[in-house]
Amino acid sequence: MRVWGGWLFALAWGQVAFYIEPVRYLTLEGQPYLELFLGVDATSVHYKAMPGKGYTAEVDFSLILRNAVDEPIYADKFRFLLPTLADTADPQRRQIYADIRRLRLPPGTYLLEVEAQDPHQLPKPQKVKALTQFEVTSGGESFGYSDLLYAKSIRPASGQGYERHGLAIEPWISNGFLIDPDTLFVYGEVYHVDSLTSDPYYLRLRLLDAQRAEAVAGYSFTKKPRRPGAFEAFFFQLPLQKLPSGIYLTQIELCRNDGEVLATWYRRFTLFSSREPLVEGSESEYDAQYGFAEKELDELLGGMVHLATPVEKSFMQALSGLVEKKRFFVAFWKKRQGQPGAISFKEFLQRFTYAKQHFKSSLRPGWRTDRGRVFIQYGPPNDMQFFYNEPDKYPYQIWTYNQVGSQSQVIFVFYDPDLITGEYPLLHSNRIGELQNRNWRAFLLRARAASTGETERYQRFGSGGAFLFRDDQTIGFTRDDR
Numbered sequence: 001m002r003v004w005g006g007w008l009f010a011l012a013w014g015q016v017a018f019y020i021e022p023v024r025y026l027t028l029e030g031q032p033y034l035e036l037f038l039g040v041d042a043t044s045v046h047y048k049a050m051p052g053k054g055y056t057a058e059v060d061f062s063l064i065l066r067n068a069v070d071e072p073i074y075a076d077k078f079r080f081l082l083p084t085l086a087d088t089a090d091p092q093r094r095q096i097y098a099d100i101r102r103l104r105l106p107p108g109t110y111l112l113e114v115e116a117q118d119p120h121q122l123p124k125p126q127k128v129k130a131l132t133q134f135e136v137t138s139g140g141e142s143f144g145y146s147d148l149l150y151a152k153s154i155r156p157a158s159g160q161g162y163e164r165h166g167l168a169i170e171p172w173i174s175n176g177f178l179i180d181p182d183t184l185f186v187y188g189e190v191y192h193v194d195s196l197t198s199d200p201y202y203l204r205l206r207l208l209d210a211q212r213a214e215a216v217a218g219y220s221f222t223k224k225p226r227r228p229g230a231f232e233a234f235f236f237q238l239p240l241q242k243l244p245s246g247i248y249l250t251q252i253e254l255c256r257n258d259g260e261v262l263a264t265w266y267r268r269f270t271l272f273s274s275r276e277p278l279v280e281g282s283e284s285e286y287d288a289q290y291g292f293a294e295k296e297l298d299e300l301l302g303g304m305v306h307l308a309t310p311v312e313k314s315f316m317q318a319l320s321g322l323v324e325k326k327r328f329f330v331a332f333w334k335k336r337q338g339q340p341g342a343i344s345f346k347e348f349l350q351r352f353t354y355a356k357q358h359f360k361s362s363l364r365p366g367w368r369t370d371r372g373r374v375f376i377q378y379g380p381p382n383d384m385q386f387f388y389n390e391p392d393k394y395p396y397q398i399w400t401y402n403q404v405g406s407q408s409q410v411i412f413v414f415y416d417p418d419l420i421t422g423e424y425p426l427l428h429s430n431r432i433g434e435l436q437n438r439n440w441r442a443f444l445l446r447a448r449a450a451s452t453g454e455t456e457r458y459q460r461f462g463s464g465g466a467f468l469f470r471d472d473q474t475i476g477f478t479r480d481d482r
Contacts, residue, residue, distance in 0.1 A: 016059055016118040017044035019096070019175045020132050023147045026191045028231055030139035034103045038114070039096040039173030040080060046120040047088050055090075057082040061099075062115040068108055076101075098173045100162060107138040143196040148250060148267035150176065151185040154235050165189075165233040176269035178240070184269070186250050187235040193228035193254065200225045200257040205236040210247040210268060210433035211377075212341045213405030225257050245273045245311040249432055268433055272310045281330025283323050290329065294322050301325060303352040303367040304332060306376045307343070341405070343379075351376045361423040370426040371397075374412050378404055381412075393444045397424065407432060413440055 019039040026032055040059050047055040058081050065074040080099050085092055114130045137144070150172040157163045162171060169187055178184065186205060193201055207219035221236050238250070247270050254263040292300065305313060312332065319325050336342035343351075355372035356365055366372045375381075381399035388395040396415035404410045410431045414424040428440035437443065 015044065015126055015128050016116050016121070017041040018059070018114075018116050018128070018130070019173050020112065020114055020130055021173055021175060022112065022132060022134050023149050024134070024136060025146045025189060026139040026144055030141055030191065032105060032107060032136050032139045034105055034136065036101050036103060036112075037171060037173045038080070038099045040082065040098075041096050042082055042093045045082065045118050046122065047085065047093070048120050050084075054084045054086050055088055056084050058119060060117045060119060064113045065103070066111045066113070068110075074103060096173050098171060105136045107136050109133065109135045139191070141192055141195060143193060143263065144191040145252075145263065145265055146189040148252065148265070149187045150178075150267070150269060151187055151235075154185045154187060167233065167235070176267070177272070178269055179272045180274055181240045181271070184238045184240050185235055186238065186267075187233070188252060189231070189233050190254065192230055193232070194230065196254075196262055197228055197256055199228070201228055201262070202226070202255055202257065203234055204253045204255055205238075206251045206253065207238065208249040208251050208432065209405070210249045213407040213432050214341070215406065216243070216248070240271065241275070243271055243273065244276055245271055245309040247271075247310070247433060266432065270310050272314065274311070276311060279331040279335040281327045281334060283326045285330045286326035294325070297325055297329065299356075299365070299367065300352065301329065303355070303376055304348070306373045307348065308332070347379075348376070351379060354380075359424075362421045363423055369423060371414055371424055374399070374426070392446050394419070394446055396427070396444055404431060415444060
């Protein structure tokens with residue numbers, strides 16, 4: 001029997017699951033460097049019995065770091081040994097274990113390739129590859145901030161484990177995927193606030209619903225004002241027990257004492273919560289209210305993924321049989337009745353039908369393309385501009401929304417890099433939580449793309465595979481570059 005509102009998280013593909021989190025910092029002298037976290041999900045590896053020593057597991061890693069002109073500047077191969085367990089049912093197996101290394105890098109754009117293999121995987125080991133792209137900015141004596149690091153706990157340093165500036169930190173290395181957390185700690189650093197202002201300042205954290213671009217009520221926290229200096233390490237503690245599943249942003253604001261916001265930066269996380277209230281739907285309700293045939297129902301369920309919470313998405317992957325699909329469909333829309341910001345089924349159907357008719361490509365139906373997803377999720381844009389005949393540029397479209405949630409003047413840029421399929425993948429958006437590509441104009445230049453391979457790399461990087469990650473660690477701006 002399935003329980004709607006619960007979830008099951010399992011690694012059905014049998015390969016090692018790992019996470020990459022590059023966290024950018026500055027030294028006290030203003031030199032940039034990177035702390036690279038590699039997290040291994042211990043439930044995804046195979047443990048081997050060692051006579052008289054319990055069970056051990058290991059993962060072979062291969063790292064290659066390339067610069068903007070595709071030159072390898074760092075490479076390493078190593079075997080990561082997980083802690084020995086007394087037996088394979090040990091609770092310690094349900095954890096993510098991390099390897100941490102520090103890299104000094106000059107300013108620039110980098111592509112990190114990571115391959116992982118479980119040597120004990122059956123029937124034979126398979127390699128899993130991940131790519132992540134990031135930018136290292138210059139330091140010096142100008143204002144800057146580190147990436148935000150999520151942690152399970154932060155306490156005074158004790159000389160053991162991972163520590164920074166007098167704090168012992170237990171990082172939450174999961175690329176921002178959090179399962180049933182009670183508390184989330186957010187750690188960060190700011191540098192040379194004194195170059196930004198001479199007035200007292202304070203730091204504020206606000207939690208945003210990324211799908212609606214709205215602040216979550218009751219989740220705003222501030223630090224005491226202080227005089228600006230060359231360095232401050234800070235952390236916030238967030239209680240998450242009552243939050244529903246969803247995609248959220250932790251927003252850090254650096255404010256002058258008069259309330260003016262001088263700088264803002266973010267980090268995203270996805271929350272899976274099994275504590276969501278139970279919502280039930282019946283087959284008879286479906287037949288009376290909707291009555292779609294199974295083929296059409298399957299398509300509608302595919303479009304509903306764009307509106308679903310993480311728990312709902314997980315549950316949808318496990319649906320089997322027409323009766324389960326009908327019950328889920330009814331529960332999905334019943335749950336949204338009367339919710340602020342939630343669209344009705346009638347409005348969803350209009351968006352879905354339009355996307356199906358107008359945004360199809362030779363590869364997939366319209367509701368599965370990037371344009372279809374954006375149209376279903378955010379509705380019709382207020383303005384669409386089409387640029388199909390600009391010299392030396394790929395055809396592209398710019399969609400503008402006057403308002404999405406609390407965010408105004410939101411744009412989405414789609415382009416046609418192959419000139420054949422009509423797919424028009426998303427290239428850039430200023431929407432909080434969406435793909436942001438500061439160099440999107442360069443990707444439109446056909447001559448540049450052909451000579452540098454930028455377009456091909458972008459397509460590999462943004463193709464949506466299970467182990468491909470974008471540089472969404474930090475999206476930020478200061479008062480001067482908004």
